[in-house]
Amino acid sequence: MIQNLSIAKDVVEELKEKFGDVIQSEGDVAVVNEDFIAKVCKYLKNEKGFDHLSNLSAVDLIKQNMMCVVYHLWSTEKKQLIILKAFLPRDPTDKHVCHEDDVCDGVQRLPSISKIYPAADWHEREAFDLFGIIFEGHPNMKRLLLKEDWIGHPLRKDDESGVPAYQIDWKLAMMRSNDKFVLNMGSINQKLEKMKEEKEDGK
Amino acid sequence: MASEKIVELNMGPQHPSTHGVLRLMLKIKGDTIMDSTAHIGYLHRCIEKLHEKRHYMWCIPLTNRMDYVAALHSEHLFVQAVEKLMNIEPSERSQYVRVILLELQRIASHLVAIGSYGLDLGQMTTWFWCFKEREIILTLMEEVTGGRLFHNEVRLGGLKNDLPKGWTEKCLSMLTYLDKKWKDYGKFIENELFFKRTKGIGVVSKKDAMDWGMHGPSLRGSGWNLDVRRYAPYSVYDKLDFDVPVKDEGDSLARYRVRWEEVVQSIRIVRQAIKNLPQGPTEGLRSLYFTKPVTPGEVYVINEQAKGEAGVYLVSDGTSKPYRAKYKTPSFCNTALLPKIIVGHKIADIVAIIGSLDPVFGEVDR
Amino acid sequence: MINELMNIVIDQVMLLLNLPIFLRDYLVVIGYGVFASLVVGAVAYGGAYVERKLIARIQSRYGPQHPGPAGILINLADFVKLISKEDIVPDGADSVSFRWAPIAMATILFFTIMLLPFGKDLFAVDQSFSLLLPVALLSLLPVAILLIGWASNSKYTYLGALRSAVMSMSYEIPLLLSVVGLVILTGTLNIVTMAEIQDRGLWFVLLQPIGLLVFVISMIATAERIPFDMPFAESELVAGWKTEYSGVRYALTFLVEYGLVLVTSVIVVFLFFGGWSGPTSLPNLPFKIPSEAWLFFKVGIFVMAYIVMRASFPRLRADQLLNLCWKYLIPLGVLNIGIAVVERMVLWV
Numbered sequence: 001m002i003q004n005l006s007i008a009k010d011v012v013e014e015l016k017e018k019f020g021d022v023i024q025s026e027g028d029v030a031v032v033n034e035d036f037i038a039k040v041c042k043y044l045k046n047e048k049g050f051d052h053l054s055n056l057s058a059v060d061l062i063k064q065n066m067m068c069v070v071y072h073l074w075s076t077e078k079k080q081l082i083i084l085k086a087f088l089p090r091d092p093t094d095k096h097v098c099h100e101d102d103v104c105d106g107v108q109r110l111p112s113i114s115k116i117y118p119a120a121d122w123h124e125r126e127a128f129d130l131f132g133i134i135f136e137g138h139p140n141m142k143r144l145l146l147k148e149d150w151i152g153h154p155l156r157k158d159d160e161s162g163v164p165a166y167q168i169d170w171k172l173a174m175m176r177s178n179d180k181f182v183l184n185m186g187s188i189n190q191k192l193e194k195m196k197e198e199k200e201d202g203k
Numbered sequence: 204m205a206s207e208k209i210v211e212l213n214m215g216p217q218h219p220s221t222h223g224v225l226r227l228m229l230k231i232k233g234d235t236i237m238d239s240t241a242h243i244g245y246l247h248r249c250i251e252k253l254h255e256k257r258h259y260m261w262c263i264p265l266t267n268r269m270d271y272v273a274a275l276h277s278e279h280l281f282v283q284a285v286e287k288l289m290n291i292e293p294s295e296r297s298q299y300v301r302v303i304l305l306e307l308q309r310i311a312s313h314l315v316a317i318g319s320y321g322l323d324l325g326q327m328t329t330w331f332w333c334f335k336e337r338e339i340i341l342t343l344m345e346e347v348t349g350g351r352l353f354h355n356e357v358r359l360g361g362l363k364n365d366l367p368k369g370w371t372e373k374c375l376s377m378l379t380y381l382d383k384k385w386k387d388y389g390k391f392i393e394n395e396l397f398f399k400r401t402k403g404i405g406v407v408s409k410k411d412a413m414d415w416g417m418h419g420p421s422l423r424g425s426g427w428n429l430d431v432r433r434y435a436p437y438s439v440y441d442k443l444d445f446d447v448p449v450k451d452e453g454d455s456l457a458r459y460r461v462r463w464e465e466v467v468q469s470i471r472i473v474r475q476a477i478k479n480l481p482q483g484p485t486e487g488l489r490s491l492y493f494t495k496p497v498t499p500g501e502v503y504v505i506n507e508q509a510k511g512e513a514g515v516y517l518v519s520d521g522t523s524k525p526y527r528a529k530y531k532t533p534s535f536c537n538t539a540l541l542p543k544i545i546v547g548h549k550i551a552d553i554v555a556i557i558g559s560l561d562p563v564f565g566e567v568d569r
Numbered sequence: 570m571i572n573e574l575m576n577i578v579i580d581q582v583m584l585l586l587n588l589p590i591f592l593r594d595y596l597v598v599i600g601y602g603v604f605a606s607l608v609v610g611a612v613a614y615g616g617a618y619v620e621r622k623l624i625a626r627i628q629s630r631y632g633p634q635h636p637g638p639a640g641i642l643i644n645l646a647d648f649v650k651l652i653s654k655e656d657i658v659p660d661g662a663d664s665v666s667f668r669w670a671p672i673a674m675a676t677i678l679f680f681t682i683m684l685l686p687f688g689k690d691l692f693a694v695d696q697s698f699s700l701l702l703p704v705a706l707l708s709l710l711p712v713a714i715l716l717i718g719w720a721s722n723s724k725y726t727y728l729g730a731l732r733s734a735v736m737s738m739s740y741e742i743p744l745l746l747s748v749v750g751l752v753i754l755t756g757t758l759n760i761v762t763m764a765e766i767q768d769r770g771l772w773f774v775l776l777q778p779i780g781l782l783v784f785v786i787s788m789i790a791t792a793e794r795i796p797f798d799m800p801f802a803e804s805e806l807v808a809g810w811k812t813e814y815s816g817v818r819y820a821l822t823f824l825v826e827y828g829l830v831l832v833t834s835v836i837v838v839f840l841f842f843g844g845w846s847g848p849t850s851l852p853n854l855p856f857k858i859p860s861e862a863w864l865f866f867k868v869g870i871f872v873m874a875y876i877v878m879r880a881s882f883p884r885l886r887a888d889q890l891l892n893l894c895w896k897y898l899i900p901l902g903v904l905n906i907g908i909a910v911v912e913r914m915v916l917w918v
Contacts, residue, residue: 001298002287003437003504051413055503057516057529070516072503076413076427079434083503119416122539123531130251145244145568155252234888325795325884331628396796396882399889551799551886 008080011048015040026085034069034086038111038137041071041084045116050075050082053113056123058131062157065090067108067133086110088133092158112138130155209237214553216245222319222557223564225538234549239542246568254528258494259285259359262525267353269532270566273312275304276508278357281528283437284504284517285359289497296483297361298439303374303476304347304356305438306469310381311340312509313462313469320459320558321392324400329392336384339377346370365485371477378470385470389463401455405544405556408453415540418533419511420465421560424458426451431507442479445472455559462561494523510534510561532566571861572690575600598683601693605682612872613827614644620876627880654816659722662813666720671814671821674713678828681706685835686761688845688861700758700840703832704745707791710825711737714810721813730810732887733793733800739894740790746902747783750909751840754916760836764844774841776912780905781841783898788833790890792826794875796882797890834871835864842867 007028015030016023019040022033032040044050055072071084088108112135114121124135125144132153135141143150152159214227224245230238250269254262266281267274279301286293293301314333321329341351346367348354356363407417412425422429430447432440448464450457499521505514511533518527537560544560545553579596582588588596618633618641625632633640658667681703686692692699711734718730751773755763767773774781790797800810811822838844847863885893 001437001439001441002290002292003283003435005435005503005505053416054505054512055514055516055529055531057527057531059518059527059529072514072516076429076434081503117416118414119536119539122535143244145247147244154249321883325798326882327624328628328880331630335629391881394882396885399885400883549886549888 053117058127273308297485316561420461425453458559534562534566661722663720718810743898744787767843768846792829
């Protein structure tokens with residue numbers, strides 16, 4: 001059988017009544033205005049018994065020029081799931097690293113829920129690391145999976161940290177060798193960038 | 204007499220007892236830990252980004268690499284998500300075979316956990332015995348799927364290979380053998396010295412376990428009766444009869460015992476599944492070359508993996524490649540609360556605590 | 570039997586070389602030293618081989634198979650490998666202490682073995698204090714360990730050596746305390762006399778079981794074997810004070826470990842299990858069983874017990890070891906003395 005996670009539609013209605021315009025619903029999902037996400041989560045945890053943070057993920061919606069953070073909260077007593085979404089404007093220039101002391105001026109910011117759900121601690125750090133979304137009020141907003149001085153946020157759709165292998169123009173590389181066997185000692189990326197430059201110079 | 208200043212000690216990523224690449228920066232006073240920070244990311248292989256560049260079919264071998272000890276669970280999770288999105292119900296027989304293979308993987312994963320736990324504490328014999336039993340399971344898996352560790356077996360709507368002839372008899376005889384031995388191993392492992400190393404070590408209270416986001420056997424060792432197979436059943440688990448072991452103490456011994464019990468229950472499940480195995484097709488939908496577009500939408504599916512509750516949040520934009528696949532893995536959540544548990548314990552206890560939480564770093568770093 | 574053999578050999582040597590009579594005692598001591606070295610060598614070699622094979626079988630695997638039939642020559646191969654390694658002395662290590670401390674440890678061990686009896690008449694020196702002297706010499710080993718730990722110029726070996734030394738020193742107290750009861754019962758410090766008393770009557774294991782328990786636990790701690798080997802095996806300490814040793818010095822530390830196993834086993838057999846006592850002739854055997862055979866048989870059982878314990882138990886944490894010693898073993902040792910006094914009054918009146 002296909003798993004059926006029952007979604008708490010009545011709770012979404014209650015949220016709309018309590019918080020008003022802050023919440024709109026798209027189908028089963030409650031879309032929350034990004035500044036109010038912490039208050040909504042606090043209400044859900046304390047009053048409604050959604051004690052388990054199941055998932056916190058970020059999605060890069062480049063076509064709509066937005067970032068989205070999705071929260072899945074589970075209630076262990078009632079066995080129901082509630083899905084919250086927060087849409088943030090997307091900052092195309094957000095390619096810097098935030099340290100503790102710096103205040104980043106990006107527009108991709110959201111209040112952190114790590115005081116309410118301590119389980120969200122590392123999830124939020126991962127979202128910052130891979131997407132550049134800053135969670136205000138997080139005790140330790142540092143990179144988690146990548147090294148501390150990495151520049152860029154890889155899971156964004158326009159990030160160019162890596163060159164996939166099948167995009168290398170092998171034919172060009174072979175042609176340039178002039179029938180000699182070219183043995184490259186060093187990074188293949190450097191060699192290919194050099195070839196790319198030569199190609200452009202040649203043209 | 205010992206100096207009362209705080210010393211920073213680095214338990215580096217290469218370490219014989221941290222179950223993988225974990226770097227713990229400890230602040231110790233004498234022998235006691237005052238504070239610690241966990242650094243992960245040494246095994247980050249950008250699996251989620253790679254998902255976005257590959258067709259759905261080709262993402263399945265990627266998911267294997269997350270929890271490399273019990274690889275079939277992650278495959279099943281991903282394929283279930285796509286099946287839910289496209290509203291495809293796999294055939295009865297393929298669901299039963301999936302359950303058999305999944306529970307065998309659960310046994311294999313717990314064997315690694317318990318064996319390594321014994322090795323960390325100094326009881327080397329446990330490790331050899333557990334891995335000897337695991338060899339038999341891996342051979343069985345190889346006969347079905349062709350791979351010992353990485354299977355690439357689950358497909359949309361079914362499986363790649365059906366069970367070969369005579370496999371169920373071999374499996375049943377293996378289970379009778381393991382059942383007998385498992386009780387002996389339990390008695391061997393639990394001696395007075397083992398209790399001294401694990402009782403009262405790393406106690407996590409019931410409230411803290413849920414707050415901090417613990418998952419799996421560790422959560423059930425703190426008194427929560429939560430198992431995804433019970434509260435959000437998937438596949439054919441609602442038709443199978445098994446108990447969920449729960450202990451109340453919340454220390455390392457309780458977590459170890461929950462794992463020990465789960466192996467017994469998994470053996471029970473596999474026996475039932477083999478008995479009730481229906482005939483029928485197991486072929487997945489267009490099993491070999493599925494690169495057709497998938498219904499747009501998003502879906503969230505949770506599974507009970509060997510290490511706990513795992514979830515995948517899959518966003519599809521109507522093409523044949525996932526738009527975003529976010530995996531929530533239990534080891535990630537369990538490792539996050541490691542620095543909170545080890546405060547106040549001695550350095551020698553870190554090994555006991557990490558072993559009882561059983562993180563696998565393929566899952567943590569993805 | 571060995572005694573007679575040695576006497577014959579010494580007599581022949583004296584005849585051949587025309588040595589004056591007063592040198593005979595020295596030759597006996599030398600002969601005994603040769604015998605002791607052979608025994609230690611045999612125990613280290615054979616004990617290590619049996620350990621590897623027995624632990625392997627317990628763990629469902631085979632153990633060494635290749636050098637020699639059934640892997641008998643494995644330790645010879647390892648020894649040759651160790652001798653041929655480069656002699657590495659860490660930068661900044663105190664060169665004299667680092668180089669000579671393991672040799673000092675091995676020397677102390679050989680002295681201790683020289684002092685021990687190996688049979689009814691097979692001992693080199695006057696045995697009047699033979700209960701105290703070996704244990705007293707063994708208490709020099711922690712000093713050598715501390716020296717090695719400091720001389721290796723590394724924070725972690727220093728910590729490991731400190732822990733090791735503290736453990737060894739703490740456990741010497743129950744080691745001797747547990748046998749004070751025996752001294753009260755027999756009135757002598759001579760372990761050969763104690764064995765003779767047991768040979769005629771009852772083995773002391775039946776009179777002093779608590780003493781045996783405390784002594785056995787303390788002797789495992791003194792030999793630093795599992796379950797008491799935390800100073801070596803702690804996760805951040807690599808191998809404790811032995812870390813910086815390679816080659817011959819490593820072989821020496823290994824020898825010291827097995828030598829300690831031998832010494833403590835011999836002492837416990839003499840004190841509690843009657844030493845050489847055992848039936849001298851069994852019904853189906855055509856020859857008499859020499860007394861040394863029973864001694865080695867019992868010592869062998871204890872060595873095997875060490876090995877099986879290594880395969881079956883986890884390690885205790887360092888503070889738990891000290892807890893065990895000070896809170897449990899020492900009070901039990903004192904209780905044992907009380908029991909011994911009562912027994913003496915009741916039995917030997």
